[in-house]
Each structure stands twice: as structure tokens, then as C-alpha cells.
Amino acid sequence: MPSVCIYFEVHQPVRLNRFSVFNIGRNIDPYSTYFNHELNHWIFEKVAKKCYLPTNKILLDLIKEYDGKFRISFSLTGTFIEYCERYIPSLIDSFKELFATGAVDLLEETYFHSLSSLYDDMDEFEEQVKMHNQMIKRIFNYQPKVFRNTEAIYDNRIAKKVSEMGYKGILTEGTEKILNWRSPNYVYKPVNCDIKVLLRNYNLSDDVGFRFSARNWPGYPLTADKYANWMASCQGDIINLFIDYETFGEHQWIETGIFDFLKHLPGETLKHGNLDFVTTSEAVNRYKPVGDIDVPWAISWADEDRDVSTWLGNNMQVACFNELKDIGRKLKESGKKDLLHTWRLLQTSDHLYYISTKGSQDGDVHAYFSPYDAPYEGFINYMNILQDLKQRAI
Amino acid sequence: MKVAMLGWEYPPFKAGGLGTHCYGLTRSLADKGVAVDFYMPKTKHSTASDRKNLVIKEVGETEIFPYDRPDDKAIGGQFFDAVYRYNDLLVQKVKGKYDVIHCHDWLTMKAGVALKEKTGAPLVITIHSTEYDRSGWLNPNQWFIDIEKEGMQKADKIIAVSQFTKRVIVENYGINPNKIEVVYNAVYPIGEGEKQNIVLFLGRLTIQKGPEFFLRAAKKVSEYEKNCKFVVAGAGDMLPRLVDQAVHMGISDKVVFTGALTDEEVKHIHRTASVYVMPSVSEPFGITALEAISAGTPTIMSKNAGASEAFRNCLRVDFWDIDEMANKIISLLRYTPLHTALADRGKKEIELFTWDRVADRTLDVYRGVT
Numbered sequence: 001m002p003s004v005c006i007y008f009e010v011h012q013p014v015r016l017n018r019f020s021v022f023n024i025g026r027n028i029d030p031y032s033t034y035f036n037h038e039l040n041h042w043i044f045e046k047v048a049k050k051c052y053l054p055t056n057k058i059l060l061d062l063i064k065e066y067d068g069k070f071r072i073s074f075s076l077t078g079t080f081i082e083y084c085e086r087y088i089p090s091l092i093d094s095f096k097e098l099f100a101t102g103a104v105d106l107l108e109e110t111y112f113h114s115l116s117s118l119y120d121d122m123d124e125f126e127e128q129v130k131m132h133n134q135m136i137k138r139i140f141n142y143q144p145k146v147f148r149n150t151e152a153i154y155d156n157r158i159a160k161k162v163s164e165m166g167y168k169g170i171l172t173e174g175t176e177k178i179l180n181w182r183s184p185n186y187v188y189k190p191v192n193c194d195i196k197v198l199l200r201n202y203n204l205s206d207d208v209g210f211r212f213s214a215r216n217w218p219g220y221p222l223t224a225d226k227y228a229n230w231m232a233s234c235q236g237d238i239i240n241l242f243i244d245y246e247t248f249g250e251h252q253w254i255e256t257g258i259f260d261f262l263k264h265l266p267g268e269t270l271k272h273g274n275l276d277f278v279t280t281s282e283a284v285n286r287y288k289p290v291g292d293i294d295v296p297w298a299i300s301w302a303d304e305d306r307d308v309s310t311w312l313g314n315n316m317q318v319a320c321f322n323e324l325k326d327i328g329r330k331l332k333e334s335g336k337k338d339l340l341h342t343w344r345l346l347q348t349s350d351h352l353y354y355i356s357t358k359g360s361q362d363g364d365v366h367a368y369f370s371p372y373d374a375p376y377e378g379f380i381n382y383m384n385i386l387q388d389l390k391q392r393a394i
Numbered sequence: 395m396k397v398a399m400l401g402w403e404y405p406p407f408k409a410g411g412l413g414t415h416c417y418g419l420t421r422s423l424a425d426k427g428v429a430v431d432f433y434m435p436k437t438k439h440s441t442a443s444d445r446k447n448l449v450i451k452e453v454g455e456t457e458i459f460p461y462d463r464p465d466d467k468a469i470g471g472q473f474f475d476a477v478y479r480y481n482d483l484l485v486q487k488v489k490g491k492y493d494v495i496h497c498h499d500w501l502t503m504k505a506g507v508a509l510k511e512k513t514g515a516p517l518v519i520t521i522h523s524t525e526y527d528r529s530g531w532l533n534p535n536q537w538f539i540d541i542e543k544e545g546m547q548k549a550d551k552i553i554a555v556s557q558f559t560k561r562v563i564v565e566n567y568g569i570n571p572n573k574i575e576v577v578y579n580a581v582y583p584i585g586e587g588e589k590q591n592i593v594l595f596l597g598r599l600t601i602q603k604g605p606e607f608f609l610r611a612a613k614k615v616s617e618y619e620k621n622c623k624f625v626v627a628g629a630g631d632m633l634p635r636l637v638d639q640a641v642h643m644g645i646s647d648k649v650v651f652t653g654a655l656t657d658e659e660v661k662h663i664h665r666t667a668s669v670y671v672m673p674s675v676s677e678p679f680g681i682t683a684l685e686a687i688s689a690g691t692p693t694i695m696s697k698n699a700g701a702s703e704a705f706r707n708c709l710r711v712d713f714w715d716i717d718e719m720a721n722k723i724i725s726l727l728r729y730t731p732l733h734t735a736l737a738d739r740g741k742k743e744i745e746l747f748t749w750d751r752v753a754d755r756t757l758d759v760y761r762g763v764t
Contacts, residue, residue, distance in 0.1 A: 020721035021618065021728070315731040357739065376709055379732055380725040 002185060003238045003278040003286070004231060004269060005198065007073040007148070007171065008245035011113050012047065012080050013350035015040050015371050019381055024388045030342045034385050039371070044083045048091060051249035056094040058259060062266050063103045070266035071103045071277040074245070075148050078111030078132055079348060081139065092139060099140050105279030106136055108144035108167065114347035115311055117149050117158045118298065119325055128344065129165065145169065146280040150349050152200065152242065152301040153308060156192050156294065163195035169284035171242060173301040174199030178293045185236025189289035196284045197293060200242040200301055204230065209243045213256040221257070224264035225271075232272040237287045242301065303358065303365075311352040316379040320352060323386045330393040339392060346385065354378035395760060396429040398492040398509070400484055400502035404450060406657060407437045410598065411579065411681040412498050412522045415555075418580055418749030419756060424448040426753055428760075433488060433502075435480050454483045474537075481505040485512065494518055494760050500525070500538055503545030516550040516763035520577075523602075524562055527676040530601035543567050550763040553577050553756065555679040556700025562678075577755040578704045579679045580747045586690035586737075587665025591622045593723055594667035594691070596660065596682050597674070599630030604673035604696065604713045606632070606639060611671070613643045614720035619727050622648070627663055629654040664689035668733070669726045673713045674699055683708070688744045692736035694722050704747075707739040 017036040062070050076095065084091045098104045110116055110128035117125045129147075136142055146169040147162045154172035162170050174184025184199035207227070211217045219226070231239055244251065252258040269275050278286065302310040312318055324347060331339055354370040355378045372378040399420060403413035420430045424445035434441070436452040443450050484505035488495075497506035497519045510517040525538040546552055546567050552574045554560040560574045593612065597603040605626060612624040626636060626649060633651065640649045655663065664670070670686035670693045677699035684701060686693045687708065695702045696713040709726075711719045726733050 020717060021724045022614075022717065022721065314735060316729075316735050319729070319731040357735065373710065374706070376707075376732060376736060379729070379735075380722065383729055383732075384721075384725070 001274045001276065002231070002234050002236050003276050003283060004241065005073070005238055005278050005280060005283045006071075006241045006243070007075070007107070007280055008243055009075055009148075009151075010052070010080050010245040011077040012040075012044055012083050013113070013348045014079050014082075014345045015043070016351065016381055016385060019384045019388070021384055021387075024384055025391050026388075027392075030339065030389065030392065034342060034389075035345065040083070041087055044087055047246060047250050048088050050254070051246050052091055053088075053094065054259065055245065055248040055262070056091075056098060058262055060094075060098055060101070062263065063098070063101045066266050066270065068101065068103045069270060069277060071105075071279045071282070073105040073107060073146075073280040074098075075107035075109050076136075077109065077113040078135055079113060079345070081135055096140065099142070103279070105146070105281045106140060106142055106144050107171070107280060108132055108136070108147045110150060111135065112344045112347050113150050113349055114344070115150060115153070115308075115321065115349050115352070116347060117153055117161075118308065118312075119328075122157075122161050124328060125161065126165065146171065146198070146284055148172075148242075148280075150300075151310070153298055154197075154295060154300070155298040156190055156296055158298070159190040159195055159197070159295070160193040163190075163193040167195065169196040169198055169280060171198045171200065171240070171280070172295075173299055173306050174201055174240070175299055175306040177299055177306060178295050182291065183236050185234055185239055186290040187237065187283070187287040188291055188293045191292045191294040196287075196289060198238070198240050198280060198283055200240050201234075202301065204234075204239060205241050205243055208241070208258075208261075209247045209251070212247075212252050212258055212261070222261065224261050224268040227261075227265065228268035228272060228275070231269065232275055237290075238278070238283050240283075309358075310356055311349055314355070314357050314375075316357075316375070316383075317352050317355045320355065320379065320382055320386060323383070323390065327386065327390050327393050330390070334393060336393060339389065343389060343393075346382075346389065351378075351382050355382065395427075395493050395757075395764070396491065397423070397431070397494045397496055397760065398488050398515075399430055399432045399496045399498075400488075400505055400509075401432060401434045401498050402480075402501045404432065404434050404441050407439045407441065410522075411555075411679060414681050415520070415522060415579055415752075416498060418582065419752055420448050421445055422749040422753035423756065425750075426757065428753075428757065431488075431492075433484055451487070453487050454480050477501060478504075481508075485509060493764050496520070496760075497545065497549075498522060500542045500545065503541055507545060507548045510548065517548060518551050518553065518759055518763060519545055519549045520553040520555070521546075521559055521563060521678070522555055523676075523678045524559070524566070526562060526566060527559075527678055528600070528602055530675040532601065539567075549573070551575065551759050553759055555579055557703055558698060558700045559678040575755070575759050577752055577759075578700070578747065579681050579684065580749045580752045581681060581684035581688050581744060582749070583688035583741075583744060584661050584664050584685055585688070586741075587662070589668050589690075590666050591619075591727070592625055592663075592667045593622060593669045593671060593727075594625050594627065594663060594686070595671055595673075596625075596627040596655075596663065596686070597672070598628055599626070599632040599636060601632065602674060602676050603628075603630075604675045605630075605636055607673040607713050607716060607719065608671055609636060609639050609643065609645075609649065610716045611673070611719040611723060612649060613645050614716060615723045615727075616645050616648050618720075618724055622727060624649045625652060625663060625667065626650070627652040627655055627660070660685070661689070664691060667691050669694065669723055671719065671723065672696060672699060672701075673711070673719060675713055677701070684744060684747055687740040690737045690741055692726050692733055692740065694719060694726075705740075705743065707736055707743045709736070
């Protein structure tokens with residue numbers, strides 16, 4: 001009897017201001033000059049109205065309607081929570097209400113949705129995870145059991161570190177690169193440590209996240225009963241549907257029928273006697289690993305490549321990434337603690353995502369999310385800010 | 395198929411992109427088996443064809459510099475006379491059976507219209523720039539506009555070098571958009587050389603091309619990047635003013651004015667420049683940007699340039715935004731990964747911009763009217 005494990009990533013980056021080379025070294029307050037608070041406020045309000053508030057409401061109603069049999073999980077990034085606290089505190093109450101039903105699990109991740117798991121030392125990664133941990137504790141009084149890294153970035157080293165930090169499970173992409181012929185619908189364990197790995201069923205996840213409104217897709221139009229039938233015919237222990245929360249009402253607009261799909265999904269799924277819903281923690285507790293996975297090179301759920309080339313695929317991105325790491329070393333040496341938060345906001349992976357020069361379909365997706373006209377503009381802006389911060393760090 | 399093409403410049407004599415376009419187009423058309431007779435004013439230079447079915451036919455005896463603004467009444471008078479004389483000569487000299495008459499810009503339009511009426515062959519005109527572009531949208535001259543409008547109205551099909559230009563033709567000349575095809579320009583790649591710390595402007599020194607914005611950006615850049623030279627290449631009516639401007643701004647030691655360059659010199663400067671800036675106030679296409687990119691030079695172009703709507707791997711600015719232009723120039727000089735990415739990806743993308751493709755699209759237009 002496969003269990004359906006639905007998990008939503010909830011994240012908003014702190015987007016940057018236009019920052020020219022002439023601003024470098026001017027010594028104006030970095031927090032107010034680096035970040036475009038007006039734009040960020042506007043986008044956050046917009047997405048909250050279109051997605052967060054209505055979707056939370058629907059999920060709460062569904063959990064009540066199905067008496068807790070409909071179960072879901074969230075990871076809320078630190079930058080997202082900061083937005084809520086600043087602009088829409090009632091949104092936090094809404095998540096608290098969801099959590100209080102007992103049908104909702106919360107995951108751990110890096111507070112800043114960063115690439116710190118790819119740094120040479122793991123200390124910054126560990127600090128950011130702890131920050132996230134404290135935030136979840138403060139707001140929800142909860143200790144997450146399962147970890148998910150930024151955009152499901154995963155390799156053996158990360159798995160080992162996360163396992164050492166005491167987490168019982170970790171999420172990543174169910175790509176053939178690590179599974180070969182094996183199914184993602186089971187729990188696995190890493191070759192080098194003891195933690196359970198939940199693998200995203202990317203076909204079924206992307207059916208909702210990417211293809212839902214694609215008219216040239218044979219599955220169109222996707223209805224809840226059709227989708228539930230697909231899930232019911234799956235083999236295995238667990239079907240992991242890991243989806244961007246903004247899919248609901250933002251990436252897929254209300255007109256596509258995405259909310260109706262969501263409203264009918266639990267009922268249609270539970271009609272199948274062989275399906276039930278579990279949270280990520282329950283999935284990890286209930287199922288035993290059926291095999292090992294060995295991941296020496298980092299994978300992720302991003303782009304067709306399913307690796308870290310989304311953020312580190314060209315030399316502009318690598319140059320920024322190296323600057324970022326270098327600034328961190330300098331900041332920690334010089335003990336300028338007041339700049340740490342700013343530096344960490346700059347670590348949010350989205351800033352590197354905007355500099356991707358991938359072509360074709362992935363490129364279109366990048367362009368959709370980017371506040372810049374072109375990756376080159378993104379690079380100039382981000383690099384200028386990094387140069388300014390670097391001067392302050394010494 | 396046999397085509398009478400009426401032009402006014404052809405390498406080695408050329409003042410702008412029109413000559414480059416005619417050169418690439420006629421040779422590629424000839425390669426596709428089209429017989430092309432290319433008519434142009436007689437020049438001091440010897441112009442020759444290297445294709446069997448492409449014949450260069452020189453008409454008349456005076457060179458015409460169509461991009462110079464005829465401010466002076468006396469010169470202006472001579473200029474207009476010369477234009478009329480050339481058009482009359484064309485009507486007399488173009489003989490024989492042609493499937494298509496093809497004109498480029500206003501200068502040969504009168505002859506094109508007359509020849510269409512005389513021979514009954516369909517008329518195709520390519521618009522490389524309009525009077526609005528050449529005047530930088532300041533005081534456009536009605537005399538040119540009337541000629542352009544008549545030609546556009548009587549043409550069977552119009553080829554515009556960009557969507558930008560198509561829009562001007564529709565909005566300012568009242569032409570039906572269905573009659574206009576957009577065919578982007580192309581380039582014979584120049585190839586990369588040993589790059590030096592040179593920021594390059596290359597184009598006619600006229601209001602249209604925005605050289606004064608380049609100088610103002612150069613001033614700003616020079617305050618931050620001490621080891622950098624600026625080259626203003628090309629000739630034009632604004633040259634004396636620009637030299638003065640550089641002196642006034644105190645950057646005359648940083649700026650080199652080259653005057654008019656030969657083809658070989660143009661290639662050389664493109665090969666050695668590190669950054670190319672095209673700050674045009676109005677730019678229907680901007681072939682020089684493609685030339686720069688084909689020489690591995692990252693290019694900053696005006697947002698309203700036709701080339702910038704067709705080309706992805708370049709930087710874009712508003713021509714009046716000096717600070718942003720300087721920001722991008724400095725970024726290119728400082729950040730090697732940015733420079734390399736634009737140079738490499740630009741060279742790759744430029745492979746799509748071939749004269750062979752231009753000839754194919756032009757042939758489609760011919761076939762549509764014959």
C-alpha cells in the first residue's frame with residue numbers, strides 16, 4: 001500500500017537593488033542599499049494573496065474535512081518567515097494553525113536557502129541549519145526530524161553531515177543518475193551513513209508543478225481522479241510529491257484550475273483503498289530502506305540536469321560563489337558580526353540562479369523567475385554588491 | 395531569376411551598413427543561382443564582383459554621401475541635384491528584362507518607382523534607415539520623408555532590418571504591416587585578436603549614433619579605470635565638436651579620434667578592442683555590433699537598436715543613461731568571467747547571422763511578388 005507524501009517548499013529570496021560599480025566603497029548602510037525592499041514587499045504581498053493565504057486556507061479545510069487523514073509537510077525558509085513577520089504576521093498564524101492540526105510536519109533546512117552545503121567547510125552550513133532550527137522552535141515549538149537541503153541538493157558528504165546532526169531522514173531527487181533502474185517509490189539509505197533518504201517522484205511531482213496547464217501534454221487536462229488513478233497504479237512503499245508551494249496560484253494561476261485540483265485530491269486519493277497520506281516524519285518512521293544510494297557528486301531537483309549546474313554552471317556563477325566564500329572567511333576572521341546577516345542574505349541560492357546561461361526550456365524557466373533582463377545583468381549587479389561587501393569585510 | 399538591384403554604395407566604397415548589406419546579400423544571392431545586376435553611382439574606387447552572375451554596373455560620375463546632413467544650402471542644392479541626376483540616369487540605364495527591381499533606402503526609390511512603372515516588374519525595397527533615424531528624431535526633413543513614403547507606398551514588398559524599423563514604417567509612414575517582412579542583417583566574422591584595454595566607439599560621427607554619450611561615459615569610466623583608452627573611430631559632421639568635448643572634459647589624453655578607417659583598419663580595431671559600445675539614439679539594426687561580437691568583443695548596445703532585439707548575448711543600455719553605460723563598461727573591464735562569457739557566447743550566437751540566411755529570406759520575398 002503506497003503512502004503519498006506531499007511536501008511543499010515555501011521560499012522567497014531577498015532580491016537585490018540595482019547597485020552599480022560607483023556604489024562600491026561608498027560606505028552606505030548595506031542592508032538598505034543592497035536589497036530592494038520595495039520590490040520585495042510588493043512581490044511578497046502579491047504571492048501571499050495569490051498563493052500562500054488561499055492555499056493555506058484550502059489545506060486547513062481539507063485536513064479538517066478528512067479528519068487528519070490528509071497529511072502534508074512544509075519547509076519554510078528563514079527569509080520567508082522574515083517576510084511574514086515584517087509584512088503579513090497573520091500568515092504565520094495561518095501556518096501555526098495548520099501545524100496545530102497534527103497532520104502537518106515541518107522540515108529543517110538552511111535558514112537562508114543557501115548553497116552552504118557545497119562550501120569547503122561545513123561549519124557555515126551547520127550554523128545556518130541551527131538558525132533554522134531555532135526559528136522553528138521559537139515559532140512552532142517543534143524539533144524537525146527530517147532535513148531537506150536547498151532545492152534538494154544532496155551528496156554523500158551532505159547526507160553524512162545531516163545524519164551526524166541527528167536527523168532521521170533527508171529528501172532529494174529521485175533521479176536515474178543515482179537510482180539507475182530502481183524505483184524512487186521506496187526509502188533508501190546512503191552508502192556512507194545511517195539516515196533514510198526520501199526520493200522525489202519527479203514524474204508525478206512535475207505533472208503538477210510544471211505540466212499542469214500545458215495543453216500540448218497528453219495528460220492535459222489533469223484532474224484529481226485521473227491523478228489519483230495514476231498514483232494507485234504505482235508500485236512501491238511511498239510516492240514522494242515534492243512541489244514548490246508557489247505552484248498553487250502563482251506558477252499555475254487560479255484560472256488553470258489548480259485549486260480545484262487540490263481540493264479534490266485528498267478525496268479522490270482516499271477512494272483508493274491502497275493509498276494513504278503520510279508526513280515526511282511518518283514516512284521515515286514507517287518504511288525501511290530497500291537499498292543503498294551512492295552520490296559522490298551533488299544532485300538536486302533543479303533543471304533537466306538535476307545537478308548543481310543551475311547555480312554553478314558557468315564561470316560567472318563560480319566567480320560569485322568563490323567571492324561569497326572568501327567574504328565569509330574574511331568576515332569571520334575580522335569578527336564583523338554585524339555584517340554576517342547581510343552576507344547570509346546574499347548566500348540565498350536565487351542570486352546565482354539568475355546568472356544561469358542555460359538555453360532552451362530551462363533558460364525560459366530561469367527567465368520567468370529572474371528580476372533581471374539577462375544573466376549578465378544579474379552578474380554585474382550581484383558582483384558589484386559582493387565587491388562592496390568584500391571591502392567592508394576586511 | 396534576374397534582379398536589378400539599385401544601390402548607392404558597395405565595398406570598398408561604403409559609408410554605412412547599407413553597403414555591407416548589399417555586398418553580403420548580392421554575393422549570397424549569386425551563390426544561390428540568382429542573376430544580380432547591381433547598379434550604383436560611379437566612384438573613384440574600382441569596385442568589382444567576384445561572382446560570375448553578379449555584375450556591378452556603375453552609373454553616372456559623382457559620388458554621393460547620403461548620410462551627410464545637407465545643412466549648407468549651396469552644398470545641399472548640389473546634393474539634391476546629384477540625387478535627381480543619379481535617379482534619372484538609372485531610369486535610362488536599367489534596360490533588359492528583370493524579374494524584380496530591388497532598391498535600398500530613399501536614394502534610389504524614385505528610380506525604382508519609375509522603373510516599376512516603365513517595365514512592369516515588381517518593386518522590393520529594403521529599409522536600412524528612415525529619415526527619422528538619420529536625424530536622430532530631431533527635425534526630420536520632409537523632402538526625404540516624402541520620397542520614402544512614395545517608395546514605400548508603391549513597393550510591392552518592403553524588407554525592414556528590424557521589428558523596430560517595421561514599427562517606424564507602419565506608424566510614421568502609414569504602411570500596411572502585412573506588406574513588410576523583417577530580415578535581420580548578418581556579418582562576415584572578423585575573428586579575434588590580441589585584446590588591449592580599449593573601449594571602442596565605431597560609426598559615423600552623427601547625432602544618430604550618439605558619440606557624445608560615449609564620450610560622457612568615457613569620462614566617468616576614466617575616473618575609475620586609469621589604464622584604459624577610448625577610441626572614437628569614424629568620420630562625420632560631429633567630429634570637431636567631439637574633439638572639443640573631449641578637451642573640455644579633460645580626457646583628451648585618453649581618447650583617440652581615428653577619422654575614417656579602411657576596411658582593414660576597422661577589422662584591426664575590432665580585433666584589439668576589449669569593449670564595444672553602440673550608444674545609438676536611433677539604430678534600425680547596427681551591423682557594426684555584429685562585427686564587434688564576431689571579433690570576440692563584448693558589446694554594449696542601445697536598447698532601441700534593432701540588433702539588440704535579435705541578439706541575446708550582449709549588454710543593453712538606454713543611450714542617455716551614462717551612469718549605466720559606464721557601470722557596464724567598468725564591469726566588463728574588471729570582471730573577467732563576464733567578459734569571457736559574453737565573448738564566447740557572443741561568437742557562438744553570431745554563427746546564426748549569415749548572409750546566406752539573409753539571401754534565403756530575401757529570395758522568399760522575391761518569390762512572393764513574382
